[in-house]
Each structure stands twice: as structure tokens, then as C-alpha cells.
Amino acid sequence: MILHDILAEVQPFGARLIAVSKTHPPDKILALYQQGQRDFGENRVQEMMEKQPLLPADIRWHLIGRLQSNKVKYIAPFVHLIHSVDSLKLLQEIDKQAAKNNRIIPCLLEFRIASEESKSGLYLDDAISILASEAFRAMKHVKIHGVMGITTLTDDQTQIRAEFRHLRQIFDHLKNQFFPEDPDFRELSMGMSGDYILALEEGSTLVRVGTLLFGPREYF
Ligand SMILES: *Cc1c(COP(=O)(O)O)cnc(C)c1O
Secondary structure, three states, X not given: OOHXXXXXXXXXXXXXXXXXXOOOOXXXXXXXXXXXXXXXXXXXXXXXXXXXXHOOOOOEEEEOOOOOHHHHHHHOOOOOEEEEEOOHHHHHHHHHHHHHOOOOEEEEEEEOOOOOOOOOXXXXXXXXXXHHOHHHHOOOOEEEEEEEEOOOOOOOHHHHHXXXXXXXXXXXXXXXXXXXXXXXXXXXXXXXXXXXXHHXXXXXXXXXXXXXXXXXXXXX
């Protein structure tokens, strides 16, 4: 499927498309860039670090995969949005590395909405204790822009829709409790190649599409 067709579906919802370029070589990223795409998602720090200097500086790099605290420093100078914050400890490290780079790094809190054991992420209570903590309130170099989640790998549309709704409820809860006056808290990162239309219907503002744009994954 080509970029144009996906954008035609995403834009009427006022959402943004993140092209998930993991495992794909820089020339394929550049080809989409030349068609106007600027938001790209990677799930590994190492791969993002290798690609970033090879590509145009105005690409907005989204870190969508699990992030270890000891690797934050490598992406802190340039990352546009970290989607996968799943602990206070990680947020503290992002704050520290962002301060060193004299910037504020936008972050999303990742929630566990899938039924599979393997999927990572916070529960609502975990997020509430992070956001209510003194440690969080002292941070000057991170900004929480919203939430992210990955649904169960299933063909059951009813289940997927319910999981998106659950994430939407988490978003609404946190918005009301912690960010009622904050226009930056507005992102719901949900939806991938197989379910992004459903995600848009359920209020997604950022869809993360890989396979549909780039084809099956290769190795970089
Ligand atoms: C790989 C990945 C995607 C894209 O998945 P596709 O099915 O290829 O569209 C989206 N989100 C995350 C977190 C991913 O790791």
C-alpha cells in the first residue's frame, strides 16, 4: 500500500502517521521522506542511532520499543517522542539525559492493554503513582504528551476494539486527574498495520504503521 492511500485514511481523523522503519534500510526511509513523510518509528536504540546521522536532520524519530535506562543517553540529543515509558526510573533517566542536552523530551506512558503475558507496559495504578510522585513533579526536562498501547495479536475485532477503548479510558482518566489544563497531553498512540482503521475510529492520534508501508521486514 502506498503512503498516499494510508494518509488519505489517517488525515480525516486529524491523526498523524508514524512510518515504522525498523529493519528497513535508510534508502527506503529516504524514499518515503521524499514523498513528504517526516515521522519515523524505530524500536531499537542501536538501530535508530545508526540510521539517524545517515538521514535528513528534520526527520522526527519516534522510539516505540522497550527502552533500557542505560541507552537513553544515545538518543537523548535528537529523539522526537519516546512512546515506551514504563517506569519512574526510566523517566528519571530521560529527565537527566534531556537536561544534559538542554532540552525537554516529550514522552508517552505505555500501558499494558493486551491479554498476552509477554506484552509490557503499566497499569493505571502504576501510572497514577508515577504522576502523583514528588520525583515526577520535580522533573523539568520531560513532558508527558499522552499514552501508548499495543493490542493482542488476534483477528478478533471485538477484542481489539475493546482494548483500544480501554486505552482511551486510561487516557481520559489521566487527562482529567493530572492534565486538565495541559494542551500537550493529547496523544493516543495506538494502531498498527492490521488495526489502524479501528484505532482511528477509537480516537487514535498517532498510528504506527510498518508492514503496510514497507512490506515484510528485512534486516538493516
Ligand atoms: C513493529 C511495530 C509496529 C508496526 O507494526 P506493523 O504491524 O508492521 O505495522 C508498531 N508499533 C510497535 C510498538 C512496533 O514494535
